[in-house]
Amino acid sequence: xxxxQLKQVTKKFGDVxxxxxxxxxxxxxxxxxxxxxxxxxxxxxxxxxxGLEDITTGQIEIDGxxxxxxxxxxxxxxxxFQSYALYPHMxxxxxxxxxxxxxxxxxxxxxxRVEAAASxxxxxxxxxRRPGQLSGGQRQRVAIGRAIVREPAAFLFDEPLSNLDAxxxxxxxxxxxxxxxxxxxxxxxxxxxxxxxxxxxxxxVVLQAGVIEQVGSPLExxxxxxxxxxxxxxxxxxxxxxxxxxxxxxDAHTIGVRPEHIAVSDSEGLWSxxxxxxxxxxxxxxxxxxxTGLAETITVRADGEVGFRHGDRIHLTPxxxxxxxxxxxxxxxx
Amino acid sequence: xxxxxxxxxARIMMAPAVFVLLVWxxxxxxxxxxxxxxxYLPLRGGDLGWVGFDNYVRFVTSxxxxxxxxxxxxxxxxxxxxxxxxxxxxxLLLDQPMWGQGVVRILVIAPFFVMPTVSALVWKNMFMDxxxxxxxxxxRFFGAEPVSWLSDASLASIIMIVxxxxxxxxxxxxLTAIQSLDSEQLExxxxxxxxxxxxxxxxxxxxxxxxxxxxxxIQTIFLLAIxxxxxxxTGGAFGTRTLTYLIYQRVLESQNVGLGSAGGVYAIILANxxxxxLMRIVGKNLDA
Numbered sequence: 001x002x003x004x005q006l007k008q009v010t011k012k013f014g015d016v017x018x019x020x021x022x023x024x025x026x027x028x029x030x031x032x033x034x035x036x037x038x039x040x041x042x043x044x045x046x047x048x049x050x051g052l053e054d055i056t057t058g059q060i061e062i063d064g065x066x067x068x069x070x071x072x073x074x075x076x077x078x079x080x081f082q083s084y085a086l087y088p089h090m091x092x093x094x095x096x097x098x099x100x101x102x103x104x105x106x107x108x109x110x111x112x113r114v115e116a117a118a119s120x121x122x123x124x125x126x127x128x129r130r131p132g133q134l135s136g137g138q139r140q141r142v143a144i145g146r147a148i149v150r151e152p153a154a155f156l157f158d159e160p161l162s163n164l165d166a167x168x169x170x171x172x173x174x175x176x177x178x179x180x181x182x183x184x185x186x187x188x189x190x191x192x193x194x195x196x197x198x199x200x201x202x203x204x205v206v207l208q209a210g211v212i213e214q215v216g217s218p219l220e221x222x223x224x225x226x227x228x229x230x231x232x233x234x235x236x237x238x239x240x241x242x243x244x245x246x247x248x249x250x251d252a253h254t255i256g257v258r259p260e261h262i263a264v265s266d267s268e269g270l271w272s273x274x275x276x277x278x279x280x281x282x283x284x285x286x287x288x289x290x291x292t293g294l295a296e297t298i299t300v301r302a303d304g305e306v307g308f309r310h311g312d313r314i315h316l317t318p319x320x321x322x323x324x325x326x327x328x329x330x331x332x333x334x
Numbered sequence: 335x336x337x338x339x340x341x342x343x344a345r346i347m348m349a350p351a352v353f354v355l356l357v358w359x360x361x362x363x364x365x366x367x368x369x370x371x372x373x374y375l376p377l378r379g380g381d382l383g384w385v386g387f388d389n390y391v392r393f394v395t396s397x398x399x400x401x402x403x404x405x406x407x408x409x410x411x412x413x414x415x416x417x418x419x420x421x422x423x424x425x426l427l428l429d430q431p432m433w434g435q436g437v438v439r440i441l442v443i444a445p446f447f448v449m450p451t452v453s454a455l456v457w458k459n460m461f462m463d464x465x466x467x468x469x470x471x472x473x474r475f476f477g478a479e480p481v482s483w484l485s486d487a488s489l490a491s492i493i494m495i496v497x498x499x500x501x502x503x504x505x506x507x508x509l510t511a512i513q514s515l516d517s518e519q520l521e522x523x524x525x526x527x528x529x530x531x532x533x534x535x536x537x538x539x540x541x542x543x544x545x546x547x548x549x550x551x552i553q554t555i556f557l558l559a560i561x562x563x564x565x566x567x568t569g570g571a572f573g574t575r576t577l578t579y580l581i582y583q584r585v586l587e588s589q590n591v592g593l594g595s596a597g598g599v600y601a602i603i604l605a606n607x608x609x610x611x612l613m614r615i616v617g618k619n620l621d622a
Contacts, residue, residue, distance in 0.1 A: 052521050073527035085522035089540040098536070099526035146526070 002063065002153035002186030003028045004049060009058035011041075011048060011210075018044050019210040021058065026154075026188060026203070031180050034190045035197040035233070036207035042190045043158055045207070049188065050079050050156050062153060073102075078147035079156040082163065084139045086131040086146075092118075093127040096145045103150075117145040120182070137168045144179070154186035161196065173199060194234055198222070206230050228330040231256050237286055237301070239324070242294045252325035252333055259286065259301040261319040266308070269315025273298060275308045289314065363602075370595035377589045389596035398580055405489065406576040410557045412493040413500060414550055420497075421504030421549065422542070426534075428505070429512045439509075446502040450562040457495045458484060458567045488572035495563050500556075504549045511545035512538065544615070551612040555605055577601060 004026040011019040018041050026032045034042040047053040049060060051072035060068050067075050078099075086095050096117055100110045118124045121141040131139055140160060147155055157176070161169045177200050180187050191197055197204050198218045206213040206221065206229070214226040218234075225231035231239050239256045247255045263269070264287070273292035278285055282304050289298045300316060308314055325333040370389055373382040393399060428439060445453065461468050462483035470480035483491040515538060523533045561578050568574045570583060581601065585594030 050525060052524070072521075072525050073529075077525070079522065079525050081518045081522055083516060083518050085516065085518035087519060087523075087537060087540075089543075098523070098528075102527040102532065146522075150526075 003061075004154060004186065004188070005061040005064075006049070007059040007061065009048060009060065010056045011044060011053065012056045017210070019048070022210070022212060024205065024212065024215070026186060028186055029184045031177075031187045031189065031200060031202045032205060033197040033201035033203070034188065034205045034207055035192065035194055036213075037233075038192055040207045041210035042192075042207050044210075046079075046156050046158055046188060046190045050077055051075050052079075076153040077156055078150050078152035078154075079158065080140075080143045080147050080160045082159045084131075084143040084160075084163075086139055086142055088131055091128050091130060092123060092134070092142050092145075095131065095142055096123075096127075096149055099146060099150045113149045114145075117149045120148070120179075121145050136164050137172060140164065140172055141175075144176070148179075148183065152185070154188060157187065157189040159190055159192070161191070162193075169196075176200065195236060198234070204234075206233060224332065225256075225324065226332050228254065228256070228326055231324055231326070231332075237299045240295060240298050242298075244294075246294050247325075250323060250325050253328040254326040254330070256324035256326065257318045258322065259299040261322045262298070262300045263317045263319070264300055264302045264306060264308075265315045265317065266312075267315065269317040271298070271316045271318075272313060273316065275310055275312045275314055278308060278310065280304065287314070289316065292316070366595045366598050366602075368595075369591050370599050372592045374591040375589055376591060385592065389592045390599070393584070393593055393596045393600065398575065401573070402575050402577045402580040405573060406558065406578070408489060409493055409496065409560065409574075409576060410554055412489075413496045413557055414553055416493065416497040417500045417504040417553065418546060418549060420501055421508045422539075422546075424501070424505045425508035425512050426538075428509055442505055443502045445499055446506075448499070450499060450560070451566055453499055454495055454563040454566045457491075457498070462491055484567050485572050488568050488574045492563055492567065492574055495567070496557065496560055499563075500553055503553070507545050507549050508542055511542045515541045547615055548612070551608060551615065554608050555612065558601070558605055558608070577604075 006022060006024045008021045008023060009019060010017065010021050022045075034045060036042050044053065048055050051067075051070065055068060058068075059066060062075055062077070087098065090098065093114055096114045097110050100113060105113075114127070115124070118127055121144060123138070123141055123145060126134060126138060126142075131142060134142065143160070160176075161172050164172060173196060176187075176189075180200075189196075189200060201218055203215060204218055204221055205215050208229055214221060214230045221230060221234045225234060225239075228241065232241070235258055237259050239258050240262075241254050241256050243254050247253060271292050271294060273289035276288040276290045276297065278287045284304050285302045285306055287300045287302060287308060289300055290296070292298050298316065302308075327333055371384055371386060373385045373388070374380065375382065424442065428435070428442065432438070448456075459467070464470050464480045464482040467480075467483075469483065473480045481487060519537055519541075520533055523537050528536060559578055560576065561582065564570055564574050564576065564579050565582075570579045575583070577597070578601065581594050581597040584590050584597060588594075
């Protein structure tokens, strides 16, 4: 169905190499998320797979057949764009039907598929409206509807939730995940938001400057980040990195401790410091602790009811079994 | 904050401008209306008194009226067709990234800066002259008989000259419309399996529809009034007498100010009908 394989793919814009040789396999039915900071090449990679950009060298295989020089329309992929890219002068019905009309499908079949897609996405009441009369979330669903009617081999999502407000984003995240369960089609999803990556993915691909830093399931990446970049990127708030004598005690150049793996106490602990900013989220409290002598600030997650204030001296104890060790090159020491 | 005081100050400061504009518009309008109800022949007795709607009836029933209307429509329609079609094509072309884009765009706009009189004379003498014109040379080079453009194909020649003048305007407006199209829409259409021609028809053309309407309406208003191009080329002969030119002839050549004024009032009504549509569309554009 939708197994996508990239073999030694590179992309250059002029003399600038955006994607150095890259190998990646996305299995059929998998929900793969490309995540990385902006400008890391994740959108370019998606556009290469879509065929909207030509690859410079290498090969792209879809379902085991070479698709490197196949035009985008013939690759059997559907894409949801960041701006939704709905056709503003067409009704929702016509927007969703557009790919089918282009495929010269019979009108009866088109109607059937559009109705089916609309009912899956709760758009039945809006079929005769124009995109301009819809809310952001509804537009997003129309864009997804336009993708699913084609019954593609794989879906490509290019930061589809970045234009939505926070509450809607959480809702749409669930809807897309449910859609993936229902359709069991390969999905490739590009985002810069590691929360989206963690919550939706079967497989996360962490990219930096066009290079794949690590590929794995969300928990693999969380538990065993391969290097400092992945360690810092996955997990929120960010992992604390400590260098110097404290790291040397663990035979490492750098050690990483996640904020949630540090116990807080007002009386005793391995490290101590002064509370700077504290962020109360209700369920959790994040303390930014200064003057520990370890790093500029250490972020600690504590229970929501822990009531330290600005300027209090607190004591911290990391959980010994989840300390991540990295060597001088920033690579994980097993 | 607009207080009572600042609002009245604003009114006082705007007053001179409003006054000048009103006088500028109202005096000629009133005079035209005034003369249109009079028999006024400056060289043949001057003001010969009120005649009611006589001039209006005579203007419409004259044998020159309907041919003039037809000529006007042919010129306006022909120029609109040429400028819109070529304008769309040129705009598509200029939207492509290419070397020397800035210079090419300025060159495309250039004809718009040439005065109508000058451009018509240049066309008449340098291109369309049956003896020394470039076209005549070109025709002779291929062994054909040179065409006397302005007498044998007079209407077509005038449409050509005016189209050349207005093409830059259409191109510019349509180019900005194309440039405002979200490229993701085109990419989405490409992924949806639309080949280039269908992308043009289903995505680009609907996106430009409002710009096309504006081009058509603005040009119509100006094209209804073209005069210089006809004056310096055919002088209204060979079936190139438009409504505007007819009015001119009535007033200045026949020295019948009353009759010409009545024609002028017809022209005002016509232009205002077009302007009404234009304002509604432009207004809608500003709201959106």
